[in-house]
Amino acid sequence: MNKIKSIFLIVFVLSITFSCQDKVDDSGDLSEIKSAHPSLILTKQGVKDIRANLGSIPIFDKTLAATQKEIDAAIENGFDVPVPKDYSGGYSHETHKKNYTLMQKAGVLYQILEDGKYAKFVKDMLFEYAKQYPSLPIHPKPRSYARGKLFWQCLNDSNWLVYTSQAYDCIYDYLSEEERNTLETDLFRPFADHISIDNPQFFNRVHNHATWGNVAVGMIALAMDDDQLLDRALNGVKDDNFDPNIKDNDGGYIRKDGQEIGFFANVNEPFSPDGYFTEGPYYQRYASYPFLIFAQALQNKKPELKVFEYKDSVLIKSVTALLNLSDADGEFFLLNDAQKGMSYFNTSLIATVDIGYHFGGNDPELLSIAKKQDEVTLDDAGLAVALGIKEGKEKPFVKNSIELSDGANGDEGGVGIIRSDGLELVFKYTAHGLSHGHYDKLSFALFEDGNEVVQDYGMGRFVNIEQKGGGNYLKENTTWAKQSIAHNALVQNETSHFKGKYDIGSKYHSNKYVFSVDDENLQVASAKEENAYPVTKLHRTMVTIKEEDYDNPYVLDILRVASEGSNQYDLPFYFLGQIMQTNFEYLKLKVPEILGKSDGYQHLYKEASATVKDGNIKLNWLRNNKFYTYTAVTSNKDDVIFGRIGANDPDFNLRNEQTLILRKKNAKDALFVSTIESHGTYSPVSEVAVNAYSNIKNIEVVHDSKEYTAIQIDTKNDKSNVFIISNENNDNEAEHKLKIKDKEHSWKGSYVLIENKKL
Amino acid sequence: MNKIKSIFLIVFVLSITFSCQDKVDDSGDLSEIKSAHPSLILTKQGVKDIRANLGSIPIFDKTLAATQKEIDAAIENGFDVPVPKDYSGGYSHETHKKNYTLMQKAGVLYQILEDGKYAKFVKDMLFEYAKQYPSLPIHPKPRSYARGKLFWQCLNDSNWLVYTSQAYDCIYDYLSEEERNTLETDLFRPFADHISIDNPQFFNRVHNHATWGNVAVGMIALAMDDDQLLDRALNGVKDDNFDPNIKDNDGGYIRKDGQEIGFFANVNEPFSPDGYFTEGPYYQRYASYPFLIFAQALQNKKPELKVFEYKDSVLIKSVTALLNLSDADGEFFLLNDAQKGMSYFNTSLIATVDIGYHFGGNDPELLSIAKKQDEVTLDDAGLAVALGIKEGKEKPFVKNSIELSDGANGDEGGVGIIRSDGLELVFKYTAHGLSHGHYDKLSFALFEDGNEVVQDYGMGRFVNIEQKGGGNYLKENTTWAKQSIAHNALVQNETSHFKGKYDIGSKYHSNKYVFSVDDENLQVASAKEENAYPVTKLHRTMVTIKEEDYDNPYVLDILRVASEGSNQYDLPFYFLGQIMQTNFEYLKLKVPEILGKSDGYQHLYKEASATVKDGNIKLNWLRNNKFYTYTAVTSNKDDVIFGRIGANDPDFNLRNEQTLILRKKNAKDALFVSTIESHGTYSPVSEVAVNAYSNIKNIEVVHDSKEYTAIQIDTKNDKSNVFIISNENNDNEAEHKLKIKDKEHSWKGSYVLIENKKL
Ligand SMILES: [Ca+2]
Ligand SMILES: [Ca+2]
Ligand SMILES: [Ca+2]
Ligand SMILES: [Mg+2]
Ligand SMILES: [Mg+2]
Ligand SMILES: [Mg+2]
Ligand SMILES: [Mg+2]
Secondary structure (H helix, E strand, O other), X not given: OHHXXXXXXXXXXXHHHHHHHHHHHHHOXXXXXXXXXXXXXXXXXXXXXXXXXXXXXXXXXXXXXXXXXXXXXXXXXXXXXXXXXXXXXXXXXXXXXXXXXXXXXXXXXXXXXXXXXXXXXXXXXXXXXXXXXXXXXXXXXXXXXXXXXXXXXXXXXXXXXXHHHHHHHHHHHXXXXXXXXXXXXXXXXXXXXXXXXXXXXXHOOOOHXXXXXXXXXXXXXXXXXXXXXXXXXXXXXXXXXXXXXXXXXXXXXXXXXXXXXXXXXXXXXXXXXXXXXOOOHHHHHHHHHHHHHHHHHHHHHOHHHOHHHHHHHHHHHXXXXXXXXXXXXXXXXXXXXXXXXXXXXXXHHHHHHXXXXXXXXXXXXXXXXXXXXXXXXXXXXXXHHHHHHHOOOOXXXXXXXXXXXXXXXXXXXXXXXXXXXXXXXXXXEOEOOHHHOOOOOOEEEEEEOOEEEEOOXXXXXXXXXXXOHHHOEOHHHHHHHOOHHHOOOOEEOOEOHHHHOHHHHOOXXXXXXXXXXXXXXXXXXXXXXXEEEOOEEEEEEEEEEOXXXXXXXXXXXXXXXXXXXXXXXXXXXXXXOEEEEEOXXXXXXXXXXXXXXXXXXXXXXXXXXXXXXXXXXXXXXXXXXXXXXXXXXXXXXXXXXXXXXOOOOOOOOOOOOEEEEEEEEEEOOEEEEEEEEEEEEEEOOOOEEEOOOOOEEEEEEEEEXXXXXXXXXXXXXXXXXXXXXXXXXXXXXXXXXXXXXXXXXXXXXXXXXXXXXXX | OHHHHHHHHHHHHHXXXXXXXXHHHHHOOHHHHOOOOOOOOOOHHHHHHHHHHOOOOHHHHHHHHHHHHXXXXXXXXXXXXXXXXXXXXXXXXXXXXXXXXXXXXXXHHHHHXXXXXXXXXXXXXXXXXXXXXXXXXXXXXXOXXXXXXXXXXXHHHHHHHHHHHHHXXXXXXXXXXXXXXXXXXXXXXXXHHHHOOOOHHHHOOOOHHHHHHHHHHHHHHHHHOOHHHHHHHHHOOOOOOOOOOOEOOOOOEOOOXXXXXXXXXXXXXXXXXXXXXXXXXXXXXXXXXXXXXHHHHHHHHOHHHOHHHHHXXXXXXXXXXXXXXXXXXXXXXXXXXXXXXOXXXXXXXXXXXHHHHHHOOOOHHHHHHHHHXXXXXXXXXXXXXXXXXXXXXXXXXXXXXXXXXXXXXXOOOEEEEEEEOOEEEEEEEOXXXXXXXXXXXXXXXXXXXXEEEEOOOOXXXXXXXXXXXXXXXXXXXXXXXXXXXXXXXXXXXXEOHHHHOHHHHOOOEOEEEEEEOXXXXXXXXXXXXXXXXXXXXXXXXXXXXXXXXXXXXXXXXXXXXXXXXXXXXXXXXXXXXXXXXXXXXXXXXXXXXXXXXXXXXXXXXXXXXXXXXOEEEEEEEEEOOEEXXXXXXXXXXXXXXXXXXXXXXXXXXXXXXXXXXXXXXXXXXXXXXXXXXXXXXXXXXXOEEEOOOOOXXXXXXXXXXXXEEEEEEEEOOOEEEEEEEXXXXXXXXXXXXXXXXXXXXXXXXXXXXXXXXXX
C-alpha cells in the first residue's frame, strides 16, 4: 500500500512541478512557484540564465571549472561517512565537514551542468547519512554545552544542515517521493529536532550559535516546504523549563529572561542600525553566511516576508559595515575573540558580498571586492556579480573613516575607525560583544598599510589546529587574551574592567562623545566609559593630525581618568617590532619577573623598568622596515615597565611579544597623553635609513580642568600646535573660550586645533 | 707665467684628445687610446653605442630616466660638503656618501646626454672638496683602526674615491688642464696617499677593506693615467714597519707575515677557484663591486693585464657563485657576519651582474637576474645587458644544488647547498672567513620557499641605523652572534669552537667528505671538523630524501662526535615559529634562568627543560602557515632545553627568538640524529589545517661503529628506509658490506639508502 501511495504522490508532485515550470517559462512570476525546486540559492530562472551565460562570464566560469574539478575528483575518490568520534581537527570531524561542502557543491553542479552523476553523488551520500543517523547517539566528546550527533557540538551539526539543505533542494526533483520521504523522515526531521527541540539552550538564544541553529532549521524547512518547521526557525521552540542562570562553554549566559528568540530576534539584537555585529567582525564574518544565505532563500521562497528590508535593510548594511572593518589587505580588525589573518577572502564573505550585491541594489563598489576575491557563488547572486563585472560596472571600494554604532538601537557605543593616508586607527567603545567580548573598554589598535603597528592580541586559540587544545579556545583566551591588560586599555589596580566578569560587563557599554572626520587633516574620535570601574570615569580622545611638512599623519592620544579613590593606573602600549632607542634610561632585569598575580598580569614578564622624569618619554622602534616613535607625557612619579607576554604559559600557547606599560601610582585623577608617529623607513637592501627619528620635539599638557584639556605639540619644524577638547560639552555648535598661558583662545564645537609658529 | 703654461697645456691636451677620438672612429682599436676619456666604465665607443640605442632599450632607458630625475633634482637643490664629524648614520657621513653617488651618476649623465650642466655639477662639487681637503685633519671620531678624513674610517674614504674616480673620468675632457692639476694635486693624490701610504695597516691586507683601498687608488690611477700609482694599487705600498701582531676593530689580524698584498693578492686569496669569497656572501656582495668595477676599468684601459682571465676567470665565476648563495627571493644566505634581507637587488649586484654578463661571455641566465633587478648600470656593460634582454636572449637562472669550495686553492672545505623542491639547506664547512667569520663549524640553516625555517641568527648589527650603536657592529655581535651556541652547531662544554679565538680559528678549516646531489631523491653532503675542539672530532652528514608518498622532501641530519675525553655536548636547533606540540613532557620554569656564563650562553634564557626517554623526541611547530616537525633520536640520559635569546641584553639589541637544545652529558662519543620535515599547511582564511602532523613514525640508530653509521627511518606509509654512511671511506668506487639485524647489505660508494617495506 505504501508503495502505491508513493507512486501516486510522485506523479502528483511531478505534475505540479511541470505545471510550475510551465508557469515560470510563461510568466516568470516567482511567487507562484514557491514550492518548486531549486528555490533556495538557485531559482529555476536563475539556472536558465546561468546556463545561457556560461562561457562568457569569466569569474563565474572559473569558479565553476574549479568546483567541477574538485567534485569530479571527489566522485572519483568516493566518500566516507565515518562514525562520529573526534573534536575539531580530527578525522571524523573534518570528514563530515568536508562532506557537507561537497554535497552543496555537487548539488549546484547538478543544476547548472544537468549531469546526473552530481545528483547521484549527493543522493548516495545523503542515504548513507540517513542510514546511520537514526541510531546515532549523542556525540561521544563531552566538552560542549549542546552536543551534536555528527559533531561534538550542535553548532557544527547546524553548519552541516545549512549546506545539506541546499544540496537537497538542488536534487529534490531528481529524487523519488519515496526517497524524499526516507531522507526527510530518517535524517532531516530528526536532525532538525535535535538541534532545536532537544537543545533549546542552543537554539533559543541570541547568539551566533542560535543563528546557525535557526538558519539550519529554516533552510531545511524551506527545502521541505514545511511551514511549521519554518515557524520554529523564525520564532524559536517553546521552552518551558528555561533557566536564566545557565551559561555556555564560553561563560556567556544563554539568554536574558523574556528575550525574543528565533531568526528575526537574531537579526534584530546583535546588529546595530549601522550593520555592526556586536560580537565583532571575526564572528560577523562567521555569522554573515547563515544570515545572508537564509535571507536569500527566504526572499526567493517567501518574498512576502521582505527579509532584506527588515530593520531598515540592516542585513544589506551589514555587508558594507563588515568590509569596512578590514585593513588595507582585507584582514579584519581584531575586536573581541578573533584570529589574526581572517579576511574578506574567506568563503563566507564571497557569499556575503554576492548576496549583498544581488539583493542590495547592485552597489558597484562590491564588484571590486568580488573581483579581488576572484570567485563567486554558483547561484543567482554569483551570476549577477559576474555579469556586473563583465559589464564593467565595478567601482573601487573606498574605505573611509567611519563610525559604526553598537547595540540593537545604535545607542550602545560603537567602533570608530579613523583612516588617514596609510594609517588605520581602530578605537573601540562598544558594548561587551556577548560571550566573545573582551574586557577592553576604550582600547585601540593601529595599522599601517595593512600591517599591525600597535596590536590587539586577538584570541588565544589556533582554530582547527588539533595540536593546540583540539583547535578550540585555549584556557589562555580567558586568563590572558580577554583581560584588560592584554589590550591598549587602561587598567586600574591590576584588575580587569568589570572585574573580568561577563555578567557585569554585558550590562554596560561605553559612550561615543565625538566622532568627527570631515577634515582629513584633523580627525577626532572621543568616547567615555563610566562603568568599567566603580567611581572611576575614563575619557579617551584619539586624534590624527596631518602636518603638511611631514610624510605621514601622527596620532594624538589623550586618556583622562577621574576617580574618587587613590589608585594605580597602567596603560599598556603593545608596539610590534624591535626597540631601536629610548630617550630614557631603563634597567633591564637580570632575569624577568612575573608582573602580577591575576587578571592577565600573571602572563606578563617584567623585563625592564625605569623611573622617569617630568617631561616626555620616547620609544623609537622598527617594524616591517618602518620607523615609529611613541612619545608620552610623564611626571617624575611615573614608572615605565617593559613587559613581555609568556609567563605562566606551560604549553607555549602565547606569542612572546612586547609591551611598554606607563604606570601612575597613588593617583586619583590622571591624564595619559601620547603621540604615535610613523616617520621613516629602512631598506635592508640599500641599507639606507630615512627619517629614523621622531619629528616631535615635545608634547605638553598646557591645560587640564574638568571642562577642558589642552595639549601643546612642538614639532621639529618649529611649529607648535595646541589641541583643545571640551570635556563636558560635545555640542557642535557650542562656543568656547579658554585662556592658556595668558593667551585667550575661542572656538566653536567640542574641540579645536590651533596651529601656529612657536613664540 | 703659470697661466700661459696652462693655456699651452690645454691646447696640447685638446689636440691629443681630438686625434685619439679620430682614431677610435677609424679603427676602434681601444689599446691605442688608453689615455682617452672616458675609459673606466664607459668607453668612447660605448657612449656612441648607447646614444645610438637610446629610446629602444627599455631597461636602460628606464634606469637613465630615473637617474636623470634624481640628478636634476640634486642640481636643483644644490649640494653640501659638510665638515666631517659623524659616524655612519650621522649627517656629515650620509652627505659625503650621497655626494659620491651623485657625482658618479652626474658624470655618466654628462657622457650619455652631452649636457654640460651635469659636468658642471661634478666639477663644482669636486672643487669644493679640493678646497677643503688640504686642511682636513684626521676624522675626529676615534673608533677605527684606520681613520679616514671625510669619514671615520678609511674604508668609507675609499668608497668615495672609487665612485669619484668614475665621475672624474667622465668629465676629464670637460676640465681644463689647470683644473685637472688643481684637483689632482689638492684632492686626488693626497686622498690616495692617505688611504695607502698613511694607512698601510688598512691598505696592505687581504681583506675587503684593503680591496676597497686598492681599487680606490687603482681607479684614480687609471683616471689620471698614473702608472706609478696603479702599481701601488696592484702591488701594495712598501711598509717596512709591519707588525704582524696588530689587529683591526673586528679583532682580525692585519695580515700574516710574508703575505702577498695589493689588488691581485686580494683576488687570489679570498676567492676559491669556484668563486666563493671566504668572508661569505654578505661581504662578497659588498666586495664584488670594487672587484668588478676595477676589473672592468683595467680591462678597458690595460687589456694586456687580462684581469678577467686571472686565476682561471675567477672574477667571472664569482658572479654566478654569489647568485647561487641566495634563497628563492634572491636574499643571501647568512654565512658569517651578514644582515638579513640583503639580496641581489642591492645596487652593487646590478653592476656585478652586468659586468659579469658583458665581460664573461654573455651568459643568458644572467639576463633573467638583470630583468628581475629591473635596472642596469649606465655604461657599456649595462648596454650589453639591455640589448641582450631586448633581443630576447634571456634564460631562467636555475639554482641547483651546488658545492662551493673555500680557500685560495679550493682545498679549505666549502659550503654545500642542497636544493630539493622548495627546500634549501645550507651546510657550512668552510674556513674561518677572515675577521667576519663566525665560530660555527658544520652548522646549517634551512629555508623553504625563500623563508628561513631553521635560522642562522646573522649578525648583531643594524647597518646604518644610527640609533643602534651608530649603525656599527654591536658588542653582542662578538658576545652572541659569532659564538658557536648562536648557531645550529655542536658545542662542547659550553665553549665556542677554537675557544672563540680568531687567531686559532683562522688557522683551520673543515673538510668536505661527500657532496653528492645527482639523484634528486637522495642528496648528501657530509663534512668533518677535527680542530674546533682538541681531541674531539666532528662528522656531520646532511641528507635530503624525497619520498614519492609525501609532498615534500625531508632532511636527515647525522652528527657524530668522537672524543678522547668525557664532555657535555649541546646541539641547538633554531627553529623559527610557534611551538604547536611536542611528544615529550617539559617543565616550563616559573621565570627563565640564564643558561650559562660565557661563549654566548650568557645571552640565552632557559625557559623549559625536560629529561627524555630512549626513543624519539618530536617538536611540531608552525611558521608562515606551514607545519614542521623535528624528530630526534634520544637516550634517557639526554636533556632537552627550550631556550630563548635575550639575556644580558641591556639595550634590547637582540631578537628574542627560540631554540631547542639537545644536551648529552658526560659523553665521550655521541651521535645526534634527527629529521626535519615540512609536512603541512594552515590557512587563517579558510581555517583549514592540512597534514598537520609528521609523516615519520620513528627514527633509530641501527648501527654505529667507527666504520659505519646506519639510521632506520620508519614512515607512516609503512615504509622503512635505512641510510648507511661509511665513516672512513668516501671513495665513490669502494665496495661495502654491513650486517644489520641479521640482514646483510652491500653497496658501492660512501653511502646508500635502502628502501623497503617494513617487515
Ligand atoms: Ca594585514
Ligand atoms: Ca626570503
Ligand atoms: Ca630569506
Ligand atoms: Mg582583544
Ligand atoms: Mg564605500
Ligand atoms: Mg652566524
Ligand atoms: Mg645556472
